[in-house]
Amino acid sequence: MNEQRRQVLQMLAEGRITPDEAERLIDALDREQPESSPGATRAKPRPRYLRVVVSSADNFGGDGPGRVNVRVPLQLLRAGVRLASLIPPQALSKVNAELNKSGIPIDLTELKPQHIEELIEQLDDITVDVDQPDAKVQVFCE
Amino acid sequence: MIPQLVTVRHRRPNGRSLPLYIPVLPVLLVLSPLLLLAVLAVLAACLTTRVNPVGVLRRSGQLLWALPGTRIEIEQGRTAVLVSVK
Structure with a gap:
């Protein structure tokens, strides 16, 4: 579980956000994830x-x-x-x-x-x- | 890609540097008659030793094409030699 998702669940547990808000935040994180991950998962360039x-x-x-x-x-x-x-x-x-x-x-x-x-x-x-x-x-x- | 520029830099013990830029293609053109003789000599050697001359020429070309990016630096105290192929 990544840090941002954990923070959302923490806020939900503390009652600072409603379940609907938590769901929207998690959906937003899911949408953000594919854009940020390709750089991290890109294959290392071959040495020349x-x-x-x-x-x-x-x-x-x-x-x-x-x-x-x-x-x-x-x-x-x-x-x-x-x-x-x-x-x-x-x-x-x-x-x-x-x-x-x-x-x-x-x-x-x-x-x-x-x-x-x-x-x-x-x-x-x-x-x-x-x-x-x-x-x-x-x-x-x- | 064929090498285009060979840089040879020699730093003397007195700190003076002597750069020498060699444009490969013009030099090859100037030396082309000698190169032709060299190729004929290589072909003759290939026929004598029963080595495929086409393979030798092709692989020599591949070697030449792979040269760009080569860089050799040797330093000893205040003296240094740099050879770079671009």
Whole structure:
């Protein structure tokens, strides 16, 4: 029950208004409700950008603190994934071999474009915050 | 939408900023002979590696079209570089 309706019933209980007046007030609230609610129930707009913000208090080369702020359209990630899906299998095998040599046992041939697209779709809700005394990393969609 | 303007701003340690505005379409027109050569080279590479050249061109176009809105800022002390694509 919303607050205004409760107030109307309270006034009725206290005898400050008649049942007819209470009914008219509640009817008026009902008429008002559909106009005010769509804004509240409207779906959240989908994020369009992936933001990566890195702040570092480290004083590299005596220049002072550093900051990196990158904003990438999610559409660009999708386009990149689609383009990367055209990499020929023999090239992927070579990359896999080099990754294995470097101690990263990932089979890129198992990474299908549709899986990566699904991953990007789910990026909307991602928020990564890494806080350290001398650095802060934030990854989120906006 | 194809990118229209790329802004590159470089702030030097002395605090002076050097903005560089690159209008993409005129630059593409000026470089079109080189672009044609690049496209031919990509087509040749696609045929050599047995990759669908139409797919490569289409997806490269999608990548180009998705660029507007990209913004990269890197600051280190008094030095900073900003690249923005609109």
